[in-house]
Amino acid sequence: MNAYIQEKDMSQSEDENPEQEIINEVDALTMEIDKNLSSDLSNPDIFDNYTCPVPAKNGKLHIQNLADNSLSHLLTRSIPQSENFIISGRYSTKIFHGIMLDTGAAKISTAVHKQAQAYTSEFGGDIDTPTIGSLTAHFGIGKSSSLGTLEINFPIEDLIFHVIDAETPFLLCL
Structure with missing residues (x-):
């Protein structure tokens, strides 16, 4: 931290305003969330994130x-336990929580049965039982x-997900 402050002091010219520089740095850290989170203009009920669509009602929460x-993390440099990232409760048939990337531990994409049911009720589709x-x-x-x-x-x-009866999220194998 001291090295950062010293570097800032040395790199700052006399005509720079330190208050304005702080405001600019804080502005870079803030984010405005658009109330219309839907990226699919033809279907405003869907919020499309990087891995899968999520109902728009949950998009702002995500x-x-x-x-x-x-x-x-920026302020404390702490890494919260993974359960801190679960938005609500365990997996149910009521709310589809999205798809998590799996870096290859499972070697195949899987979905918990309750979340597969939540997905099909939100977006359609059927679980292929044969x-x-x-x-x-x-x-x-x-x-x-x-x-x-x-x-x-x-x-x-x-993508094909194997539906299983376990307490795991949708896992997309990479």
């Missing part, structure tokens, strides 16, 4: 949660067999 955690048992996923000391598959249309390509 962005605000990310902004809050980003600012907290594929029951085509996958057995191991999580910690437990395992779960596939209850079917769910195909989700992404901008790049359609």
Whole structure:
């Protein structure tokens, strides 16, 4: 921190206003959230984030949660436990929480059954049941067999998620 202050003091010319520089730096850290979060103008009920669409009613909550955690990390340099990033409760059939990126631990994309049902109720689609048992996923000391598959249309390509009965989020395997 001292090195940063010394560098700022040395790099600052006499005609610069220190108060204005602080205001400019704070402005760079702030973010305005547009009340109309929908990026799909043809369907204002959908908020399209980087990995999947989310109902517009939850879009502002997702962005605000990310902004809050980003600012907290910037100020404290602490990394909150992963459960701090869950917006509400465990996975249910009522609210689709989105899709998390999996860097390859599972080697296949999976979705918890309750969240697959929440997805299909929000965006349509069906769980394809002829594929029951085509996958057995191991999580910690437990395992779960596939209850079917769910195909989700992404901008790049359609993705297949194996639906399982476990307490995990949608995991998109990279």
